[in-house]
């Protein structure tokens with residue numbers, strides 16, 4: 001299971017500011033530690049602003065097959081939105097971003113580790129539960145797991161023909177991130193100040 005914690009309210013509000021948003025709310029792991037009450041309150045505030053085009057509240061959005069069907073049912077509401085705001089662990093956000101390649105997809109939560117079963121997580125959408133989710137800066141592709149060195153500040157410079165210098169069978173994660181940001185018109189995200197990873201969050205869960 002994964003533990004999720006809501007990002008700071010100001011962060012979430014700024015992600016949605018001036019945009020029409022579609023909200024996806026995953027309660028698959030709510031029995032562990034999903035901030036259900038806080039999410040409901042925030043969702044209500046966003047809905048009251050009149051900028052929410054629709055909402056899905058469901059479980060296990062990390063299951064790609066089920067998620068595809070659910071997204072298709074809400075196609076017009078998603079098309080009407082400028083961005084999709086996802087309340088889930090990092091796997092759920094990556095699953096949604098994988099389907100909505102032309103849409104800005106934002107993570108509203110940070111994900112912490114808890115040993116054991118992790119929902120119905122498919123391996124291609126990996127989350128290392130780093131406790132400080134970077135998906136909003138990387139177009140919904142996890143830099144911790146998509147880059148062999150878990151770099152959070154951009155490409156190492158060693159890739160050749162789009163492949164990772166550590167594993168030539170693997171696509172360079174940062175080239176994927178660059179392409180994705182270009183596709184959704186968010187290359188400006190790469191100009192933000194250096195992100196220093198807080199490794200202390202890795203251990204915070206069991207306290």
Ligand code: SF4
Pocket residue numbers: 090091110111112126127128129130131132133134135142143144145
């Ligand atoms: S950046 Fe990656 S490892 Fe960290 S919480 Fe987000 S998806 Fe998980």
Ligand code: SF4
Pocket residue numbers: 146147148149150151154155156157158159160163164165166167171172173174175
């Ligand atoms: S080549 Fe790309 S994926 Fe590999 S370590 Fe360097 S930045 Fe990361």
